[in-house]
Amino acid sequence: MAGECPGTSIPEAPASNGVGVVGASHAAVALADGLRSAGYTGAITLITHESHLPYQRPPLSKALLKGEATVDSLRLRDAKHYEDNGIELVLDTEVTAARRIGDGYTLELSSDGRTSERTFGRLVLATGARARTLDLPGADHPDVVVLRDLDDAHGLLSRLGAGPVAVIGGGFIGLEVAATARALGLDVTVIEAADRLLGRAVGPATAETLLAAHRAMGTAVELGAVPEAVVGSDDRIVGVRLDDGRMIPATTVLVGVGANPRIELAEQLGLECDGGVVVDDRCLASDGRTLAIGDCAVHVSSTGRRYRLESVDNATEQAAVAASVIAGTEAPRRQPPWFWSDQGDQKLQIVGLVGGHTSVLVRQDPDRPRRKVALYFRDDELIAAECLNSPADFMVLRSALGRGLRPSPGELADTSVPLKKLLAPVRA
Numbered sequence: 001m002a003g004e005c006p007g008t009s010i011p012e013a014p015a016s017n018g019v020g021v022v023g024a025s026h027a028a029v030a031l032a033d034g035l036r037s038a039g040y041t042g043a044i045t046l047i048t049h050e051s052h053l054p055y056q057r058p059p060l061s062k063a064l065l066k067g068e069a070t071v072d073s074l075r076l077r078d079a080k081h082y083e084d085n086g087i088e089l090v091l092d093t094e095v096t097a098a099r100r101i102g103d104g105y106t107l108e109l110s111s112d113g114r115t116s117e118r119t120f121g122r123l124v125l126a127t128g129a130r131a132r133t134l135d136l137p138g139a140d141h142p143d144v145v146v147l148r149d150l151d152d153a154h155g156l157l158s159r160l161g162a163g164p165v166a167v168i169g170g171g172f173i174g175l176e177v178a179a180t181a182r183a184l185g186l187d188v189t190v191i192e193a194a195d196r197l198l199g200r201a202v203g204p205a206t207a208e209t210l211l212a213a214h215r216a217m218g219t220a221v222e223l224g225a226v227p228e229a230v231v232g233s234d235d236r237i238v239g240v241r242l243d244d245g246r247m248i249p250a251t252t253v254l255v256g257v258g259a260n261p262r263i264e265l266a267e268q269l270g271l272e273c274d275g276g277v278v279v280d281d282r283c284l285a286s287d288g289r290t291l292a293i294g295d296c297a298v299h300v301s302s303t304g305r306r307y308r309l310e311s312v313d314n315a316t317e318q319a320a321v322a323a324s325v326i327a328g329t330e331a332p333r334r335q336p337p338w339f340w341s342d343q344g345d346q347k348l349q350i351v352g353l354v355g356g357h358t359s360v361l362v363r364q365d366p367d368r369p370r371r372k373v374a375l376y377f378r379d380d381e382l383i384a385a386e387c388l389n390s391p392a393d394f395m396v397l398r399s400a401l402g403r404g405l406r407p408s409p410g411e412l413a414d415t416s417v418p419l420k421k422l423l424a425p426v427r428a
């Protein structure tokens with residue numbers, strides 16, 4: 001019987017209609033692979049309104065824009081992988097509505113003006129997030145763009161080279177695009193309303209180093225700068241006017257002001273949402289049956305803290321957990337979350353959750369000024385680290401946190417001794 005594998009009882013997914021997944025990106029593809037690895041033999045259907053085979057998003061702001069990657073090289077898997085593993089990919093199709101029918105679900109699909117319905121025994125929301133836009137005069141001009149998917153990347157790519165670029169928002173995507181555009185020789189200005197870069201994501205020490213690095217790359221970074229309007233004619237834009245009257249020249253404007261989780265289907269299903277679909281440790285939403293994974297999901301930790309992560313690692317980790325729930329196998333042990341961002345020659349890697357810390361220790365070797373590690377402690381226990389241009393330290397810290405080591409600031413303070421040595425003798 002489909003939905004079962006020899007010797008394993010899988011009572012939750014009716015064999016006739018299997019698992020329906022809305023979205024076909026990092027989280028969805030990892031879920032499908034995880035289900036097959038766990039021995040799930042039922043039908044798996046991934047539905048996306050994108051027209052491309054599932055692809056990696058991180059290179060959209062880096063290698064693809066620079067011309068160092070092609071659309072083919074971005075594919076998460078080739079077409080044969082889906083065929084060979086019995087994973088049905090439904091492209092160019094939007095899921096416009098979702099209803100619960102008993103233990104199962106009916107989804108309403110819209111494709112090319114035609115609507116249809118599909119039913120599934122299990123539903124996984126892997127709907128991700130959509131880029132926020134700006135409600136400013138002139139911001140609806142076609143040369144004001146966002147970057148979330150491959151079509152956006154092609155739109156941005158086709159505009160780069162026409163003239164100066166203004167990036168509104170000093171977050172990860174804005175800074176990555178700024179660095180890439182500088183590497184292409186373009187004049188770039190980053191416009192950030194706060195008084196520092198990456199305010200929501202990293203601590204001040206890391207933000208200051210990155211600010212200096214972007215300025216050294218030749219990017220103009222305007223902090224405390226509030227855009228008031230995009231100025232130009234129907235034909236072309238000429239710049240962004242700030243609220244202090246200054247004009248930032250630009251023929252292309254990238255808006256990088258964050259992303260909103262796509263929660264419409266969850267709301268239709270009556271699931272609790274709070275800046276994302278609220279899920280427990282098993283990725284189960286508030287009805288205890290629907291699953292949500294990746295950028296659309298807000299995780300409630302055992303301490304009650306709610307957080308939503310936008311990272312490939314989080315998407316794949318949550319997918320592995322959701323696969324184990326559906327297949328009825330043992331859940332994988334959760335590892336501390338991690339993230340990376342490449343901004344020109346700057347490589348930032350973060351492990352753990354920054355926030356709720358009580359002290360910070362910054363390790364910097366004067367002989368290697370490019371390298372910097374900011375360590376975050378709660379009640380004298382290491383909880384997170386930001387590593388700039390220090391991949392070896394990042395690996396050591398990730399492994400230590402993953403093994404449950406929680407060293408104190410005193411144990412890591414001596415910057416003359418490498419972290420590798422300092423962490424070796426510490427026991428969980």
Ligand SMILES: Cc1cc2nc3c(=O)[nH]c(=O)nc-3n(C[C@H](O)[C@H](O)[C@H](O)COP(=O)(O)OP(=O)(O)OC[C@H]3O[C@@H](n4cnc5c(N)ncnc54)[C@H](O)[C@@H]3O)c2cc1C
Binds near residue numbers: 048295
């Ligand atoms: C430019 C860029 C650079 C990034 N760089 C990094 C990086 O360096 N490191 C890192 O860790 N992370 C990075 N990220 C973040 C990472 O890509 C995301 O965390 C990851 O893509 C999340 O995967 P997901 O599957 O949850 O959602 P998404 O990748 O957002 O995929 C969701 C999919 O579902 C589709 N969908 C949603 N609703 C519907 C519906 N109703 N019907 C049909 N289809 C639907 C969407 O169109 C989309 O294709 C980057 C993201 C971007 C955009």
